[in-house]
Amino acid sequence: MAQQHLDPTDSTAGVATGDALAGYLRAQATEFLRALRAHRETGGGTANGAEGSVDAARLLRRSARRISGSLHTFRSLLDPDWSEEMRPELAWLSGTLGLEHAYEARLERLLLALHRLSGAAVLPAQAVDVAVAAGSRAAGAAPAPARAAAGGPGGPAGATAAPERGTLTVGAAKAGALLERQLTLARTRAHSSALQALGSSRFHAVADKVALLASEVPLTPTAPATGLRPLAAAAEERLTDAATALPLVTAGHPYNAEALVHGLSPDPAPHPQDGPWHQVRLLLRLHRYAREVLHGGNNPVDVRLLAAGQALNRHRDASEAAAAAAQAARTPRITPATAYALGVLHADQRHEVEAARFAFQQAWQKQTVTAP
Amino acid sequence: MAQQHLDPTDSTAGVATGDALAGYLRAQATEFLRALRAHRETGGGTANGAEGSVDAARLLRRSARRISGSLHTFRSLLDPDWSEEMRPELAWLSGTLGLEHAYEARLERLLLALHRLSGAAVLPAQAVDVAVAAGSRAAGAAPAPARAAAGGPGGPAGATAAPERGTLTVGAAKAGALLERQLTLARTRAHSSALQALGSSRFHAVADKVALLASEVPLTPTAPATGLRPLAAAAEERLTDAATALPLVTAGHPYNAEALVHGLSPDPAPHPQDGPWHQVRLLLRLHRYAREVLHGGNNPVDVRLLAAGQALNRHRDASEAAAAAAQAARTPRITPATAYALGVLHADQRHEVEAARFAFQQAWQKQTVTAP
Known part of the structure; x- marks a missing residue:
């Protein structure tokens, strides 16, 4: 099966050496720095720039995960001390930045499911809008654009009746309100933690290392040709x-x-x-x-x-x-x-x-x- | 698709006429009377003969459903007045006799599910035995032999750890006890209703008609050759x-x-x-x-x-x-x-x-x- 993915006739893949790894890491480091700049420009999570800030955080995580993953897979080609210092810091960062979105997505998923289980045939985006409009307890961070439920089976195709809060039974409505309270609180805390992390000296140390990586990748001496x-x-x-x-x-x-x-x-x-x-x-x-x-x-x-x-x-x-x-x-x-x-x-x-x-x-x- | 079931090369099916219907109805009527005799011999539901009585009730229903179904499908070949009088009575009988078993099976199904959901890997028969032993409120009618769960997916194959009441959480245990109380009560009532029905003049009238059917089927004049x-x-x-x-x-x-x-x-x-x-x-x-x-x-x-x-x-x-x-x-x-x-x-x-x-x-x- 492995041979099917790593196509032996693919010359690009066939000749890729440590130089390609260095190029990839430099590109990802550049992406990271760009996202960081965007994050700072959008105000780092103040009410006005919250949405852009969420996007920037997502891009920061995206690059952090790729750098960290490459450090792991190709660790024998990289300076081991540098690598071992870098990875846990990137994992910490990506974990901290991911929580806010995770809580938000979880709440969306659960509210959508509650509506589906109540026989309220709604389109995902509508359901979220309604749920947010009807029950949101303002929580500092503005909600990101409604995300379509990831692959979950929806109601019957074509059923697009407008949802109403009244379609939920008392139990479902109370369950929704309870989940909203708990997950919104968790999200707010995650948001604060993320802001705190981005202002910390620990983060600045990571950012400095990534800035260095954007210009110079610490390959081992034999790596470039490996x-x-x-x-x-x-x-x-x-x-x-x-x-x-x-x-x-x-x-x-x-x-x-x-x-x-x-x-x-x-x-x-x-x-x-x-x-x-x-x-x-x-x-x-x-x-x-x-x-x-x-x-x-x-x-x-x-x-x-x-x-x-x-x-x-x-x-x-x-x-x-x-x-x-x-x-x-x-x-x-x-x-x-x-x-x-x-x-x-x-x-x-x-x-x-x-x-x-x-x-x-x-x-x-x-x-x-x-x-x- | 219909032609696949009614195989045109099958001579038995090909030549079946009203005479075959009469033969079938006589045979089912005879089965009905045999089950009725067995029911009376086993004591009609007293503590000693409960199990045989449950079997007899099942056989009574089996014949009643077949007679009723044939009366429906082949009604144009049968005396319409007789047919129209007979069918609702058979439906009443089979409905009344079926309830006790239905409640019993429902409780078994739910208790099995509760055990499965509690991660207690049990064989169906064991689970029922345990559930009955642990929580049964003696209810007049003795439980019929444990029935294997009808096609429900079980735990992982090969997992046969002995079940214990302790494997249920408090919620599951209480839910089980509640269901047991409610469905056992319903079953007991259904049992009394069935006994009452079998002693009623309405039932005797049905039984008399079935006894007549065992010897003489009221076909229409042209039916035997149809x-x-x-x-x-x-x-x-x-x-x-x-x-x-x-x-x-x-x-x-x-x-x-x-x-x-x-x-x-x-x-x-x-x-x-x-x-x-x-x-x-x-x-x-x-x-x-x-x-x-x-x-x-x-x-x-x-x-x-x-x-x-x-x-x-x-x-x-x-x-x-x-x-x-x-x-x-x-x-x-x-x-x-x-x-x-x-x-x-x-x-x-x-x-x-x-x-x-x-x-x-x-x-x-x-x-x-x-x-x-």
């Missing part, structure tokens, strides 16, 4: 091995009811069965970045990888949304109707988890189709 | 038409999330989307009985029909179990933890509904494979 393919192939092999170890036979049987097996388990920890799937998601990302390094600007779109990655993102989102619903149900003094709605919601999201695994299995088993 | 195939084909056509009108394209897409669309709907009525599927289930049964009439003892097994019928039974069972969980959640003064567990359970059973639709779609689209 081929990248064996290291990229190893990254792909780690992905393939981890994916093969997943319970794909079960996942390929629709309605296997595996994802909800611990739906009422006394164990309050997140579903341990999700772990290996999250891990494959990270390995898939590393493989994707390695391909970018190898192919540079000519990186062909691999629809199979794309579909597999989207399925794993959906898996992660649904898993975390299900956990948030379960967590909300532990809030003291909620009504039974609220708890019931949260139970339905939790199970619904766990089935989304199962659906995402099925989608991954379908994508993964397909032969690779590489676009020209 | 071919049955056009009427049987019409029954099959009604089935085919109704099945074709089902949303099978949606059902064939796994994880379409349709079944739970009204999971939190303010409408307390059972899901209206289930109706057409229940209707197809009844039409499938009528078609099956018509085939029995045509083929007599040589009725070939049609695995496609068998699988489709099982899927629709599972659909009905899951639909009613989901409604029971939702109903239980409306009990006043339950704890939020109980309500949460019932919400998860409701959603789980609605996904079983969706899974059953998928299974039906898969079975229905298959080419007929008729065993020799």
Whole structure:
């Protein structure tokens, strides 16, 4: 399978050496600095520039993840001390900057699901608008543009009746309000943490290192002439091995009811069965970045990888949304109707988890189709 | 499709006339009387003979449904006054006798699901034994032998750890106890109603008519020589038409999330989307009985029909179990933890509904494979 991705007839990939890696890292460092400049220009999260700031944070994370991933995959070609110092700092940064968006997306996903489960046939964007308009507790940061629910099954096609707050039962409405309160609070905190992080000396140290990287990549002496393919192939092999170890036979049987097996388990920890799937998601990302390094600007779109990655993102989102619903149900003094709605919601999201695994299995088993 | 079932080369089916119908009805009437005798011999539901009595009631229903179905499909060959008087009485009887078993099976299904959702990997029979032993409130009628869950997806294959009551969370345990209380009460009432029905003059009138039917079938004058195939084909056509009108394209897409669309709907009525599927289930049964009439003892097994019928039974069972969980959640003064567990359970059973639709779609689209 590895040979299908790393096409031996592709001269770009075939000859890529440490020089290509250096070029990639310099480009990503430049992107990082550009995003940082944009972030500072949009006001760094004040009311006026919040939206631009969210975009800038997203771009900062995008470059940070790519630099960090490349440092990992191609670490033998890079100065080890520098590499080992750099990676945890980039991981800290990307984690801190990602939380705000994650909470926001989670709330959107849960509110959309509540509307869907209430038989209110709504288009994703509408549902979010309504939910935000009807119940938003102003929280400093303005909401980013409504994001379409990532791959989740919607209502019946063509059903576009305008949603109304009144379509929610009392339980669903209360569950929605509770989730909104909890996740908006979490988002606000994440926003503050992100701002604090971007103003910290720790961040300035990272930014300085990235600025250096934009001009000079600390390759080992032999790296410039060393081929990248064996290291990229190893990254792909780690992905393939981890994916093969997943319970794909079960996942390929629709309605296997595996994802909800611990739906009422006394164990309050997140579903341990999700772990290996999250891990494959990270390995898939590393493989994707390695391909970018190898192919540079000519990186062909691999629809199979794309579909597999989207399925794993959906898996992660649904898993975390299900956990948030379960967590909300532990809030003291909620009504039974609220708890019931949260139970339905939790199970619904766990089935989304199962659906995402099925989608991954379908994508993964397909032969690779590489676009020209 | 109709031609595949009514094989034109099958001489038995080809020549079946009103005489064959009369033979079938006499045989079913005889079965009915035999079951009635068995029911009286086992004591009609006293503690000692409860199990035999449940079996006898099942056999009574079995014949009553077949007689009633044949009266419907082949009504033009039978004395209309007699037919019109007979059918509602048979429907009343079979409905009354079926309730006890339905409540019992529903409780089993829900308790099994609660155990599965609690991560307690159990074999169906074990789970029921444990649930019954741990929480049964003695209710007059002894429980029938544990029935394996009808086609529901179980835990991971090979997981056979012994179940313990302790594996249920407080919410799941309370939900189980609540369902057990409510459904056991309903079952006890259904049991009394069935006993009362079997002792009523209304029942004696039906039994007398069936006794007459065992010796003399009121065919119309021309019926004995009339071919049955056009009427049987019409029954099959009604089935085919109704099945074709089902949303099978949606059902064939796994994880379409349709079944739970009204999971939190303010409408307390059972899901209206289930109706057409229940209707197809009844039409499938009528078609099956018509085939029995045509083929007599040589009725070939049609695995496609068998699988489709099982899927629709599972659909009905899951639909009613989901409604029971939702109903239980409306009990006043339950704890939020109980309500949460019932919400998860409701959603789980609605996904079983969706899974059953998928299974039906898969079975229905298959080419007929008729065993020799």
